[in-house]
Amino acid sequence: MQIKQIFTHTLIGLAIGVFSQSVSAEAIIDKPAPAFTGTTADGGKLSLDSLKGKTVVLEWTNHECPFVKKHYESGNIPQLQKDAAAKNIVWVQVNSSAEGKQGHVSGAEATKLNExxxxxxxxxxxxxxxxxxxxxxxxxxxHIYIVDPKGILLYKGGIDDIPTAKVEDLPKANNYVREVWAALADGKKVPHASTKPYGCSIKYSS
Structure with a gap:
């Protein structure tokens, strides 16, 4: 009986340990954003650390997703990107679609698509x-993440608060990206630091 209890407790301990590791691996509000170095569409390298000193927006994308199409074909995300540049905010588009899966693009394809x-x-x-x-x-x-000039994660979640693929909902939505920018400009705390993302599931390799 004692051996069985010990074995059970060990399994529970291992499960808790795995769960804790998976949670700690995720981005946490008010903590340093996970460091990364990635390959850019032009074949270069970009690290988050190289962007220290600037606010950074990370946008996960998949051009075949209806929710992404809503925000691009309406001009919503392109306008946000232009406004970010005007504010000296760095907008980083991230594509995590695996090869052979929906939304995967080469560097040349990504560049042509954005053009x-x-x-x-x-x-x-x-x-x-x-x-x-x-x-x-x-x-x-x-899926949007916003990192402050010190590398601290300020926001993660949806681009706005109306989770549909309907363009007509955009004027009624509270755009969380602009809300974060306004809070930063006013030196205030971000009102909605973590929200529920919406859209298509990311087509990871596994």
Missing amino acids: SRSAKPAYVVLDADGKIGQAYGAQTTP
Whole structure:
């Protein structure tokens, strides 16, 4: 009986340990954002650390997802990217779709796609192995993370508060990206630091 209890307690302990590791691997509000170095669409390298001193927006994307199409075809995300550049905020588009899965693109394809949509992210990071996305716990496209100039995670979640693929809902939505930017400009605490993301599931390799 004692052996059985010890074995059971050991299994529970291992399960708790695995759960704790998976939680700690995710991005946590008010903590340093997970460090990464990724390959950009032009074949270069980009590290989060190299962007210290600037606010950074990380946007997970998949051009074949209806929710992403809503925000690009309407001009919503392209305008946010342009406004970010004007504010000296770095917008990083991240694609974690695995090779052979929906939304996967080469660097050249990503560049051509953004040109056709008048999209202007500062960088496009290709994450086909999913390591960056999984480090952040990114779940959907779009999924937004905002990092402050010190490298601290300020926001994670949806792009806004109306989880539909309908363009007509955009004017009624509270855009969380702009809300974070306004709070930063006013030196105030972000009112909604963690929200539920919506969109298509990220097509990870596993």
